[in-house]
Amino acid sequence: MIIRGKVVGSEIPRFKHRWFGILEVEAKGERYKLYMSGVAQWLITGDEVEIHIKNKPKKGNVLDFDDYELYKFYEGEKIKVWPLWEKKYEVKRFSPLTGELLYIYRIKAREATYESDFEAIAELEQYHYASQKERVALWRCENGHTFEANTKQTCPVCGNEKVHILEIKGSTPASRFLILELENREEYEPRILAYVRVDPPIPLMHRRLPNGEIEKNIREKVFPEEWFKPSFWPERIMKELYEELKKKYPRKVARSMLWEKAKWQALRESNTAGARIARVVVHPD
Ligand SMILES: [Zn+2]
Numbered sequence: 001m002i003i004r005g006k007v008v009g010s011e012i013p014r015f016k017h018r019w020f021g022i023l024e025v026e027a028k029g030e031r032y033k034l035y036m037s038g039v040a041q042w043l044i045t046g047d048e049v050e051i052h053i054k055n056k057p058k059k060g061n062v063l064d065f066d067d068y069e070l071y072k073f074y075e076g077e078k079i080k081v082w083p084l085w086e087k088k089y090e091v092k093r094f095s096p097l098t099g100e101l102l103y104i105y106r107i108k109a110r111e112a113t114y115e116s117d118f119e120a121i122a123e124l125e126q127y128h129y130a131s132q133k134e135r136v137a138l139w140r141c142e143n144g145h146t147f148e149a150n151t152k153q154t155c156p157v158c159g160n161e162k163v164h165i166l167e168i169k170g171s172t173p174a175s176r177f178l179i180l181e182l183e184n185r186e187e188y189e190p191r192i193l194a195y196v197r198v199d200p201p202i203p204l205m206h207r208r209l210p211n212g213e214i215e216k217n218i219r220e221k222v223f224p225e226e227w228f229k230p231s232f233w234p235e236r237i238m239k240e241l242y243e244e245l246k247k248k249y250p251r252k253v254a255r256s257m258l259w260e261k262a263k264w265q266a267l268r269e270s271n272t273a274g275a276r277i278a279r280v281v282v283h284p285d
Contacts, residue, residue, distance in 0.1 A: 002052050003028060003053065004048070004049070005025040005026050005032070005050075005051065006046060006049070007023060007046060007047040007049060008024050008026045008045060009024035009045065017038060017115070017164065017166065018038040018118055018168075018177075019038060019117070019165075020036075021036055021037060021038050021040025021041060022036075022040065023070075025049055031061060032051065032057065032061045032063060033061055033062045035063065037084065037113045039082070039111075039176075041173070043072065047072055048073040049071060049073070050078065052069040052070075052071075054068055054069070055068075065083075065113075066083075069082060084110060084111035084113055085110060085111050086111070087108070088106065088107070088109075090106055091104065092105075105184070106182070107181065107183065107193070109180055109181075110178070110179060111176060111178055111179075112178070115164065118137075118168065120179070120195075121168055121179070122151065123150075124194070124195055124282075125137070126151075127284050128279070135148035135150055135169065136150050136169055137149065137166075137169060138166040139155075139164065140163070140164055140166045141157070141160040141164075142160055142162040142163075143158050143160050152165070168197075171278075172199055174200055174266070175198065175199045176275075177196070178195065178196045178198065179192050179195045180192065180193040180195070181193070189285075192283070194281060194282040194283060195279075195280075196277055196279070196280050197278045197280075198277055198278065199276055200274070201272055201274070201276070202223060202272075203276055204216070204217045204219050205219045229272065234259070234262040237261075238258050238259070241258055241261055241265070245261075
């Protein structure tokens, strides 16, 4: 069944984690709750969408991860939003002696979706040279304590074992993660072989001229403007918002409201055709 509708509701419940968000869509007088990953944060109230329902909605008009496809209409184009992108590959290994086919690795390249994907990314991140001293991820226990750690562990504050990954440090709310997943793995082989982090915007870019001079900020000369503007830039928005909030609220409250507001506004405004590959980490084995 195909239905057309509009994104409704407020932004806050839309994004719970990178690995979970709920998108509310109103269609034909009914309100559907679409469970998806954190990409739900990219959709804006009022967006026109099309839902292809594959499995009957559950109680409360809930459509779970595998129950639907979602398309968004953007400048006259229909763009697939859910399920997230994936592509399968086969890598064949031949015997160096006989040329005989020894085995085939079946690899799925896809956007990180599930909580376990982000846990695997945190694990891979430990192999990154820059992170030997730093803790790589933020975690939160179900009692609400936030702490830094490299791997999933019990909460150091209250000992709670129910702990969820909150954020990969160094990423921005606009970051997207692609992973390579090994589908036919042996016990001793890793499930996630590698990941790539993609961030907007394209960096400013400098270049050295033949005479040794450095020419700065040539991005504008290389790429058309819509490739990097408007980019994700919460710092600028924060400055503007802070001045406004200060007039209405005590300084401390204004500051705490700031990041959340700036983040959402930055995500709204960010709309770039280009992005940069900010990180590639491959499993050392
Ligand atoms: Zn705790």
